[in-house]
Amino acid sequence: MSGLFLAILGAAFATFMAGIGSSIGVGKAGVAAAGVLAEEPSLFSKVLILMLLPATQGIYGLLVAFLTLQAVGVIGDPVGDISVAKGALYLAACLPIAFSGLMSAIHQGKCSVAGINTVSKKPDQMGKALIIPAMVETYAILALLISILAINGIKVLSI
Amino acid sequence: MAILQMQRINIYALNKHCKEILETLQRMGVMQVEQVDIEDSVFYREDTSAFQASYRRSAAAVKSASEILSTYVKYKKSLLSSLEGRKPLSKEEYYKLTDNYTEVLKIAYDIISDNKKIIENKAKIVAYESRLEALSPWQNLDVPMLQSATKTTTSVIGSFQEKLDYETLRLRIAETDPDLELFDLEIVSSDDNQTCIFAVCMNKDIERFNSALRKIGFILPAFDSKLSPQEAIKELKNKIERREKLIEEHISNITAQKDMLDSLNFLEDYFVMKSDRYAQIDNISYSPHTFVMTGYVTKRDSEKLSKLLLEKYDAEVELEDVDGDDVPVVLSNNKFTEPVEGVVLSYSAPHRKEIDPTGIMAVFYYIFFGMMFSDAGYGLVMALACGIAVKVFKNMEQGLKKSLKMFFWCGVSTFFWGLMFGSFFGDAVQVISRTFFGAEAPVIYGITTPIWFNPTEGAGPTKLLMFSFLLGIIHLFAGLILQAVNYVRNGKWLYAIYDDVSWILLVGGAVFALLSTEMLASMAGFQLPPVWLTIGGIMALVGAVLILFCSARNKNPFKRLIKGAYNLYGVTSYLSDILSYSRLLALGLATGVVAQVFNQLGAMIGNSFVGVVAFVLIFVVGHVLNIGINALGAYVHTNRLQFVEFFGKFYEGGGRDFKPYAVNTKYYNIKEDI
Numbered sequence: 103m104s105g106l107f108l109a110i111l112g113a114a115f116a117t118f119m120a121g122i123g124s125s126i127g128v129g130k131a132g133v134a135a136a137g138v139l140a141e142e143p144s145l146f147s148k149v150l151i152l153m154l155l156p157a158t159q160g161i162y163g164l165l166v167a168f169l170t171l172q173a174v175g176v177i178g179d180p181v182g183d184i185s186v187a188k189g190a191l192y193l194a195a196c197l198p199i200a201f202s203g204l205m206s207a208i209h210q211g212k213c214s215v216a217g218i219n220t221v222s223k224k225p226d227q228m229g230k231a232l233i234i235p236a237m238v239e240t241y242a243i244l245a246l247l248i249s250i251l252a253i254n255g256i257k258v259l260s261i
Numbered sequence: 262m263a264i265l266q267m268q269r270i271n272i273y274a275l276n277k278h279c280k281e282i283l284e285t286l287q288r289m290g291v292m293q294v295e296q297v298d299i300e301d302s303v304f305y306r307e308d309t310s311a312f313q314a315s316y317r318r319s320a321a322a323v324k325s326a327s328e329i330l331s332t333y334v335k336y337k338k339s340l341l342s343s344l345e346g347r348k349p350l351s352k353e354e355y356y357k358l359t360d361n362y363t364e365v366l367k368i369a370y371d372i373i374s375d376n377k378k379i380i381e382n383k384a385k386i387v388a389y390e391s392r393l394e395a396l397s398p399w400q401n402l403d404v405p406m407l408q409s410a411t412k413t414t415t416s417v418i419g420s421f422q423e424k425l426d427y428e429t430l431r432l433r434i435a436e437t438d439p440d441l442e443l444f445d446l447e448i449v450s451s452d453d454n455q456t457c458i459f460a461v462c463m464n465k466d467i468e469r470f471n472s473a474l475r476k477i478g479f480i481l482p483a484f485d486s487k488l489s490p491q492e493a494i495k496e497l498k499n500k501i502e503r504r505e506k507l508i509e510e511h512i513s514n515i516t517a518q519k520d521m522l523d524s525l526n527f528l529e530d531y532f533v534m535k536s537d538r539y540a541q542i543d544n545i546s547y548s549p550h551t552f553v554m555t556g557y558v559t560k561r562d563s564e565k566l567s568k569l570l571l572e573k574y575d576a577e578v579e580l581e582d583v584d585g586d587d588v589p590v591v592l593s594n595n596k597f598t599e600p601v602e603g604v605v606l607s608y609s610a611p612h613r614k615e616i617d618p619t620g621i622m623a624v625f626y627y628i629f630f631g632m633m634f635s636d637a638g639y640g641l642v643m644a645l646a647c648g649i650a651v652k653v654f655k656n657m658e659q660g661l662k663k664s665l666k667m668f669f670w671c672g673v674s675t676f677f678w679g680l681m682f683g684s685f686f687g688d689a690v691q692v693i694s695r696t697f698f699g700a701e702a703p704v705i706y707g708i709t710t711p712i713w714f715n716p717t718e719g720a721g722p723t724k725l726l727m728f729s730f731l732l733g734i735i736h737l738f739a740g741l742i743l744q745a746v747n748y749v750r751n752g753k754w755l756y757a758i759y760d761d762v763s764w765i766l767l768v769g770g771a772v773f774a775l776l777s778t779e780m781l782a783s784m785a786g787f788q789l790p791p792v793w794l795t796i797g798g799i800m801a802l803v804g805a806v807l808i809l810f811c812s813a814r815n816k817n818p819f820k821r822l823i824k825g826a827y828n829l830y831g832v833t834s835y836l837s838d839i840l841s842y843s844r845l846l847a848l849g850l851a852t853g854v855v856a857q858v859f860n861q862l863g864a865m866i867g868n869s870f871v872g873v874v875a876f877v878l879i880f881v882v883g884h885v886l887n888i889g890i891n892a893l894g895a896y897v898h899t900n901r902l903q904f905v906e907f908f909g910k911f912y913e914g915g916g917r918d919f920k921p922y923a924v925n926t927k928y929y930n931i932k933e934d935i
Contacts, residue, residue: 151893158851158894165854177861229607229900236901240841243898247726247847254722 105189109174112189112196113167116249120163120203120242127156127211134215138222145221148228152217155235159199159207162246166199169250173257187261195252202245210238264617264916265591266560269583270567273553274576279545282574283538288352288931289569290923291562293589297546297555304546304553309539316539319366320532326369327525329376333512334519346656347930355931358527365524372518375511382504382511389501395483396497398450398457399490406493407485415467417460417474419481425456438473441466523928530926541922557583557919559591584613590916598623600667603660608904609914615747618912622903625736626667629902631674632729633848633895636856637707638686639888640675643668656930671895682849683711686884687856696864697873716846717853720786725846727785733842734772736902737835738765740910747911763807768835770800805829838906844898852891859883 135149168177170192175181184192217231270292274282286292300306350358398420399406406418421430427448434441446460462470471479486493545554558566560582567578590610592602594617601623611617634640647669651662679685685708694702702709716725741764745757773789774797775781782788813824863879866872908914924931 154890154893155897157890161855161890162851164858165851168854168858227607229604232897233901233904236897237905239898240844240901243844243847244840246851247843250847250850251722251726258719 105184105186105192106174106176108186108189109170109184109192110176112193113170115193115200116163116166116170116196116203118163119200120207121160123204123207124157124160124163127159127207127209127214128153130211131156131214131218134218138218142222142225145225148221148225149218152214152221152231152235155214155232155239156207156210158239159203159210159242162199162242163203166196166246166249166253169253170196173253185261188256188259191256191259191261192253195249195256197249198245198252199242199249202242206238206242206245210235210242213238263593264611264613265593267557267583267588267591268560268563269555269579269581270558270563271553271555271579272570272576273551273579274570274574276547276550276552278574278576279552282570282576283541285569285573286541286922287534287538287924289562289566290921291566292556292558292922293920294541294544294554294556294922296544297553299546299553303548305548306546307542309542313536313539316532316536320529320536322373323366323369323525323529323532326372327522327529329372330515330518330522330525333515334522336522341650341654344650344654344657344661346654346658346661347926347928349656350929350931352931355929358524359531361524362528362531365521365528368518368521369525369528372515375514379508379511382508386501386504386508389497389504392484393494393497393501396490396494398452398455399482400450400494402449402457402459402490404459405485405487405489406482407487410464413464414461415464417462417467417471418458419474419479420455420457421478422455422480423478424451424453426451430456430458433477434473437476438469441469441473444470526928530929533926534924534931537922537925556922557589559919561593586612587917588613589919591919592617592619594619594623597670600663600670601626603663603667604900604903606918608908608912610916610918612913612916614751615913616743616750618743618908621739621743622907623670625732625739625907626899626903627670627674628732629845629899630671630895631676631678632732632845633898634671634675634852634891635678635682635849636684636686636852637676637679638684638689638884639852639856639892640672640677640679642672642888643892644672644676647672675895678849680707681711681713682716682853683707683709684853684856685709686880687853687858687860689856689860689880692860692864693876696876697868699868716850722846722850723784724786725849726843729842729845730839732845733839733906734768736842736907737768737838737910740907740912741765744911759807759811763804763812764835765804766800767804767808767832770797770802770804773797774801838909841906842902844902848891848894848898851894852887855887855891856884859887 131153135153138145138149172178173181174184174189174192213235217235220227220231272282286294402418404416408418409416425433425448427446430446430448443466444460444462446458449457449459451457460470460474488496541554544556545552558580563580567580570576570578590613592605592610594602598620602619604626605611605617605619605622631640634643647665651657651665651669657665688709690705690709691702694700704710706712714724715721741761745761748754748757748760773793776785776787777789777791777793777797779788808829809822809825811825812828813821815821815824859879860883862883863876864872866875
């Protein structure tokens with residue numbers, strides 16, 4: 103088992119776990135959004151924004167995966183051999199966004215559903231309805247930050 | 262950056278001017294009408310709910326007529342029509358349009374009745390068609406579908422709910438009643454679901470024949486007619502044709518009115534305004550010849566309003582400065598900060614005793630948005646799009662205009678931070694020159710080379726993280742200072758020291774002390790001399806003591822100490838508040854890196870004709886996508902930093918929104934002074 107495999111496993115984790123979370127979150131919110139549109143088509147832009155909020159975790163996962171692939175030279179400039187230890191470190195660095203992305207997107211989706219219901223009854227309360235799901239996203243952002251900092255740090259380690 | 266002084270306004274005037282005054286007030290849209298609480302032997306109130314309901318009904322009728330018209334006539338509507346806003350009308354134009362309103366209303370009802378007839382005819386056609394379908398298996402039969410008899414024989418017409426051929430049918434009949442012989446039958450049609458037959462039987466056996474058939478599942482047709490199926494089908498087809506002609510006639514009646522859409526829309530607005538006006542009458546007290554109305558108006562508009570009412574309608578106007586919790590709040594800001602008023606109001610209007618946070622918030626708002634979006638190309642696109650839209654669409658609704666202006670300034674800030682971090686559509690310029698020109702891009706400050714530093718390389722992320730925390734601390738301190746200002750304005754300057762200066766000392770001192778230690782110095786890239794450890798320590802200690810002993814307002818010293826200790830524990834929330842600003846870095850990196858991903862994807866095919874086409878396609882689609890999702894993220898998280906971290910420090914809110922009595926229409930905006 104080479105270091106490269108471990109690193110790419112990490113990138114895969116980051117992408118698909120955060121992606122699964124976002125799909126579930128956006129999916130749930132989308133169902134609610136479509137329901138509201140049946141009654142109030144004019145709210146399209148508002149419910150669309152609320153619906154898209156849980157989509158970001160998937161993008162954070164993609165971002166971390168991309169940084170990992172770049173760091174191990176799969177895309178961009180080649181960097182030579184990756185030791186098993188280094189590969190394992192990359193795998194570990196990918197885990198925060200993988201798990202945080204998965205869970206936070208699902209729960210953010212639930213908040214988005216609630217927000218969509220709020221907006222359908224009181225369209226002028228959009229600002230508040232937007233903030234509640236954003237609270238959940240904080241934890242995905244923190245995980246993203248740690249993943250990025252870790253990958254950046256591992257790159258310069260000589261092991 | 263201020264809350265406007267409000268005035269209570271009382272208007273006394275003659276009843277004969279009531280209608281005109283209400284119309285003028287509506288067009289000016291500067292007064293919030295409140296209920297007058299006089300009701301005695303002289304003053305009375307009018308109940309206008311019946312009128313309101315009738316006008317709202319008319320408005321609904323006109324609206325549905327206009328909707329019907331737009332389904333039959335395809336009106337061109339541009340993509341950007343939602344930016345256009347309501348068409349302005351002067352008073353004169355308005356009165357001219359109201360002249361022929363009975364005609365337009367009649368047209369509206371005609372359109373509705375035509376539409377009703379179309380629906381009725383369509384329903385009829387559906388009914389005919391289902392009968393046609395039921396008849397179609399019988400179309401080869403040339404006698405009427407009735408049981409008819411001659412002197413010696415009787416005909417039987419009906420069907421079985423299965424597919425049968427002649428032989429099986431005969432066999433089944435023979436099985437059921439072996440003695441039955443004197444009959445003949447013919448299969449008219451047969452498909453998977455049913456078999457239709459025509460049979461003739463001698464009169465004396467007809468009872469037995471019928472019962473034998475019933476036993477094997479024979480059913481009589483659901484319809485009878487003196488016409489043969491062939492004729493019946495022909496007649497139904499004729500009827501359908503007639504109905505279709507009728508529908509066409511009604512449709513052409515409707516489309517003949519295609520030029521009336523504007524008039525219909527105007528009429529809807531007219532009825533809505535009228536109904537709103539009558540709703541205000543509920544708030545007025547009448548005497549036999551005069552009336553009184555009251556409400557709030559900003560001091561800015563009050564002089565103009567009272568002069569106008571006096572000159573035109575001889576109305577007596579009383580104005581009086583008011584302050585209090587019930588008084589609505591109107592904010593006033595300069596061009597740069599006004600656009601974010603909407604963000605403040607979407608949280609809550611400030612209450613009358615506190616300072617309007619819009620001005621200070623605007624500065625942080627633009628900075629934070631720019632840092633999270635941080636791409637010069639995206640900022641340019643956003644600022645240009647918003648700026649042009651505001652310039653081109655003059656009649657845009659105020660709320661939308663404010664939002665676009667806000668995003669214009671956010672775009673400018675994004676552009677600035679993009680230059681600082683050297684991101685222009687990600688690394689588009691480098692990728693293009695490397696892929697298609699085979700050379701490294703020249704150094705262009707801000708576009709290929711960061712003016713400040715590159716946050717994705719080397720120590721960049723940590724540097725930006727530290728900078729984000731610094732901005733966060735400044736933001737939090739700004740919140741504390743605003744709270745201190747509120748305390749001082751209300752004469753409680755000691756509270757300002759206990760609640761705000763104390764925290765600034767504690768947090769500021771802790772930062773100084775930490776920066777002089779090895780641990781943080783390696784992250785920050787610099788170390789304060791050791792003396793700062795002492796200075797910071799003393800500052801933090803003074804702050805902590807102030808919080809411990811003074812921040813609680815309890816008389817009982819013991820309880821006060823415990824409460825103070827609890828407040829001191831709140832230092833953990835400061836830690837999480839500051840860490841929360843790390844999103845400035847994370848979202849900024851997200852924009853930049855995703856942009857790079859798209860550039861790299863685009864460049865994958867290489868330098869060829871197909872490669873260029875693919876690059877352009879991926880570039881456009883990818884960056885549009887990235888702008889969309891990251892602008893949303895930047896917007897939401899900027900709001901969050903303001904609402905949670907910043908407002909959490911000082912903002913009370915809970916002020917009453919100013920809801921002026923105004924022209925509240927959909928298509929036209931009638932202004933008093935155009």
